[in-house]
Structures are given as C-alpha cells and as structure tokens.
Amino acid sequence: MSGIRIVNPYKPQPRQLLFHTCPADEVLYGGAAGGGKSEALLQDAYKNALKYPSCRIIMFRRTFPDLERSLILRSRQIFDPRLGKYNESKRRWTFINGSTIEFAYMDRESDVFNYQGAEYDFIYWDELTHFTETQYRYMISRLRGKTPIKRQIKAATNPGGVGHSWVKARFIDIGEPEKIHKPKPTEDEPKPGTRCFIPAKIFDNQALLKNDPDYLRRLESLPTKERKQLLEGDWDSFSGQAFDEWNREVHVIKPFKIPDTWKKFRAVDYGRTAPFCCLWFAIDQDHNLYVYKEAYQAGLDAVDQAKLIKRMTGPDEKIEYTILDSACWIKNQYGESIADTYENNGVPVEQASKDRLNGKDRVHAWLKVYEDSKGNKYSKLKIFSNCVNLIRTLPALPLSERNPEDVDTDAEDHAYDALRYGVMSVPDPREYAPIEQHALSHIRKDDDYLPHALQDDEDNNYSWHDL
Structure with a gap:
C-alpha cells in the first residue's frame, strides 16, 4: 500500500475502543440498542484486513436480506475503494494486500457444512443471538491459518432472539463485564478459549444521540420488557419470551x-x-x-x-x-x-x-x-x-x-x-387442585428437595494487563 495515504474518519467511542483492543479469544460487544455495534464490527474487520496481509475474514448475519441492508451496504460506504474492490456475486472485498472480507449468512443449522475445510483468521457475528450455539461452535473449528497472528472471534448483539440463552451463558453469566474470563474445561469444551463481554448502551454512542436526539425518547416509551432489553441491555428478560412463567x-x-x-x-x-x-x-x-x-x-x-x-x-x-x-x-x-x-x-x-x-x-x-x-x-x-x-x-x-x-x-x-x-x-x-404443601414432604430428609438456583462455579478471572 505504498504511496497511498489512508485517512479513516472513524473515531471509536470509549467502549468501541475497548472492543477493538480486547485481546480475548472471543469478544462480545452489545446489550442495548444504539451502541454502535455493527459499525464497530465493520471497522474492526477493516482494520485487521489492512493490518495483516493475506488475512481471511468472514462476517455473518442470519439471513441474506439482513446482510445486504446492513453490513454489505455500510461497508461500501466506509471502505476506501482505492484499497480494495467489492465482488458482488461473491459478496467479498479483496484488498490490495491480499486480505479478504467475505459476507455470509447462515439461515439453517445445516448451513455450517458449507464451511467444511475453510480457514479464517477472524470471524465476526452481527446479532449473535439470531444464531444457534451449534452454528457458532462449529465455526470455532474454522478459526485457523498458517500465519502467526492473534486470531479472534468477535460478535455484537442485543438480548433476545433464538440464541439468547446460550449467548448469555457463554458471555454474560461467566463473570464481570469488561474483564477477560477463562472458563473451566468441560467434556464439550476441553480447552476453552478466553472470553470477554463489553456492554454497550445508547449513552456510549454520543454521535447517535447528537444526530437523533429523539431516539432515546422513543426507546424510553417502549413497553417494559422491550425498554429493559433495548435501552438497559437487560439479559434476564426479553420481549417475545415464550415462557415468561419461568422462575x-x-x-x-x-x-x-x-x-x-x-x-x-x-x-x-x-x-x-x-x-x-x-x-x-x-x-x-x-x-x-x-x-x-x-x-x-x-x-x-x-x-x-x-x-x-x-x-x-x-x-x-x-x-x-x-x-x-x-x-x-x-x-x-x-x-x-x-x-x-x-x-x-x-x-x-x-x-x-x-x-x-x-x-x-x-x-x-x-x-x-x-x-x-x-x-x-x-x-x-x-x-x-x-x-x-x-x-x-x-x-x-x-x-x-x-x-x-x-x-x-x-x-x-x-x-x-x-x-x-x-x-x-x-x-x-x-x-388437579394445586396443594400448598411441597410434594415429597412425607419422605424428604434434610433439605435435599428444596428448590434452589444453580450456582455458577467460580472462574479464573483476570484483567487485560495481566495477560
């Protein structure tokens, strides 16, 4: 790229900057609406494509229409055409240093097999809760390559959607946000990587509030569940929950x-x-x-x-x-x-x-x-x-x-x-008429039967400068 002066007008908000610089193996950015999540994903992919020659990057949305009207459209607005060309049929940017950014969708679980044998240095997921855990975990095996760089999976999302539960368990429930956590090995994941959740709220995106001051008012006027989800980034309840009796x-x-x-x-x-x-x-x-x-x-x-x-x-x-x-x-x-x-x-x-x-x-x-x-x-x-x-x-x-x-x-x-x-x-x-007395009261010993919340094991948590 000799002779080309690159000026990117993008100036990340503080939490977007945390997302760009976090060294965890898996990074989730999100929570509330309006936090600049999709913009952060695209800018992060753009930065890595230019930084690492011959780097292979893939970015996912669940459906093609979502992909076309968000990531693809925005990439053509912000990527410098002097540095790369976009191939519409392949949905791929190819940059002059040999790096590529591919846009893909994964509508069905079986779509994962379209990526057998593929290799990527960075994998990005926009609206991660729209995907299943099977899709996400399969693509972890595609994160590989021959060049010695730090490979990562980075995602952005709001609460809610088909993947709400597994995303919450993988990133939110493991510990304090903005800290890197090392989950304990399990039978399914004998060697888990490090993970970090960076919460984003509308107040982190001052540019949006300045350009559209009524956006905050519109979020505040939503019904309780939608407001807690989109304004506050609340992961404990979400709009459209099928079984809100759950306790x-x-x-x-x-x-x-x-x-x-x-x-x-x-x-x-x-x-x-x-x-x-x-x-x-x-x-x-x-x-x-x-x-x-x-x-x-x-x-x-x-x-x-x-x-x-x-x-x-x-x-x-x-x-x-x-x-x-x-x-x-x-x-x-x-x-x-x-x-x-x-x-x-x-x-x-x-x-x-x-x-x-x-x-x-x-x-x-x-x-x-x-x-x-x-x-x-x-x-x-x-x-x-x-x-x-x-x-x-x-x-x-x-x-x-x-x-x-x-x-x-x-x-x-x-x-x-x-x-x-x-x-x-x-x-x-x-x-059958409900009875007040707990079942098993006639055979219960000690408190073996009493309902209880599952307690998460204590994880080995550490901050970025400890790495």
Whole structure:
C-alpha cells in the first residue's frame, strides 16, 4: 500500500475502543440498542484486513436480506475503494494486500457444512443471538491459518432472539463485564478459549444521540420488557419470551432418588445434525411432574441414540413408555423407520402428539407458579438441576414472528419439544387442585428437595494487563 495515504474518519467511542483492543479469544460487544455495534464490527474487520496481509475474514448475519441492508451496504460506504474492490456475486472485498472480507449468512443449522475445510483468521457475528450455539461452535473449528497472528472471534448483539440463552451463558453469566474470563474445561469444551463481554448502551454512542436526539425518547416509551432489553441491555428478560412463567428458584430443584412406586416414562425429540433430546419423567402421588434426567447430543444416528437411552436408563428403572416425534414413523427406501430402529435396539416407542398449540398450552399449565398462604411459590413441574440443557433453553425460547401462538422453531427447541411430547402424554395439571404443601414432604430428609438456583462455579478471572 505504498504511496497511498489512508485517512479513516472513524473515531471509536470509549467502549468501541475497548472492543477493538480486547485481546480475548472471543469478544462480545452489545446489550442495548444504539451502541454502535455493527459499525464497530465493520471497522474492526477493516482494520485487521489492512493490518495483516493475506488475512481471511468472514462476517455473518442470519439471513441474506439482513446482510445486504446492513453490513454489505455500510461497508461500501466506509471502505476506501482505492484499497480494495467489492465482488458482488461473491459478496467479498479483496484488498490490495491480499486480505479478504467475505459476507455470509447462515439461515439453517445445516448451513455450517458449507464451511467444511475453510480457514479464517477472524470471524465476526452481527446479532449473535439470531444464531444457534451449534452454528457458532462449529465455526470455532474454522478459526485457523498458517500465519502467526492473534486470531479472534468477535460478535455484537442485543438480548433476545433464538440464541439468547446460550449467548448469555457463554458471555454474560461467566463473570464481570469488561474483564477477560477463562472458563473451566468441560467434556464439550476441553480447552476453552478466553472470553470477554463489553456492554454497550445508547449513552456510549454520543454521535447517535447528537444526530437523533429523539431516539432515546422513543426507546424510553417502549413497553417494559422491550425498554429493559433495548435501552438497559437487560439479559434476564426479553420481549417475545415464550415462557415468561419461568422462575429458576421455583422450577429447578436438587436431584433426589425417585421412589420406585412413581410412574416413569421418557420422551424423545429426534435430531441428527441438530441435537436429539431424551427426557426422563416421573409423576408422584399428588400429580407433580418431575424431569429428572436428560440426554442431549448431536451427531448420533438412531441406533446410537437408542443405545445411549438404554445405557442411561438404570436396570431398576421401570419405564412405562417412551414417546417419540411422530415424524419418525416415515419409512425409508428399505422399509424401516426411525421408530423401527429404536424398537430393534431395545427402545419401544409410541407416537407423540402432533398438536403444537395445545402442547404449548400444556407446558404453560405445568410451568404455572402458585403461591401458598405463607407466600411460598411452587409449581406442578419440577426440573432436576442436572437437566442443564432443558434449563438453559426453555426460558430462552422466543415466540414465532410468523405464528405468535407457537415458539420460534428456528430456536434451540429440541429439549422443549421433548418436554412438550412428555406433558401431552399425561393428564392436564389443571384437572388437579394445586396443594400448598411441597410434594415429597412425607419422605424428604434434610433439605435435599428444596428448590434452589444453580450456582455458577467460580472462574479464573483476570484483567487485560495481566495477560
């Protein structure tokens, strides 16, 4: 780029500057509306493309229309045409130092396989909560290359959307914002990278407030949930939440030994590329329903799913029946269905109800929170704390924009579908009068049954200058 004088008029706001300079492996910038998130993403990609010759960069939005009217349009306004050319058919900028910025969308979970074998030095996600965790985690494996530079994944988002729950768990719940956190290894992520969340609010974008002073007033006039989400960047509730009855203190309990006399059954949502989910249920004598175990894994065929379910079912567990998605009765070219495969591998199954709307209504009925004469809150549905994926995804499900009476099926709804199948196989809880006394009071020992909030493990936190 010899002989070309580069003048970029972009002057980052203080939190945008933190986003640009943060050295964490994964950086999330966002929270409230109007914080200059998309601008920060584009400017960060532009900076890295010019700084590192032959650098490969990709930027994602969930759909092509979103991509075209935001990142692509803005890039053509701010990228200097003397430094690079834009190829419209390939949706790619190629700069004179050999670096590229590719714009891409990922509408379906299976779209991840379009990037098998790809390599990127930087991956950017605009509106990260519009994506699923499967999509995000797959692309982590594409962050690689031969040049010795610091590779990063950087994202921006508001609360809400199909990915609200996993984004919150990955970036918000791990610790204090504006600090880099090193998560503890897990079976799914034996070597996690460092992460940092940088909150952004409208007051961080003084340029926007100066150019459009009424924008703040419009945000302040929104209904409570939308205002908390978009103005305050509140991650604990969001507009369009499908199950706002959810209360972790009420619905999540410590595991205990299920009595042999209780009725037990299972419900399965089939998936192969997407995770399959099997939930184990038990009903006590007072018609309280317990979800006490879960299997949740992607990449398994029907044979391996059936074997996993059998392996996770104890020899003394008397399972009365197993409910499976009704679509699994479709025969393949060899005359065998997924249901047949389950049966042939030791898991007899029955068809789940296809009624989505009544199923959702039944989940609401089971989640309903009651209050006794002493002010104690309780519910007919109780979920053991080891069912981490159901606990993670159920409260984060948004309503469908196309059909507000249903959940958004683009969200991570696998555990919800299994729950819906399960509750539709037992009587409606509204047929039974709620009782004030907690179930199990007659057999409870100590406080093993008392509802409790899950506590996060203490992470190893450190600030940037410690690195």
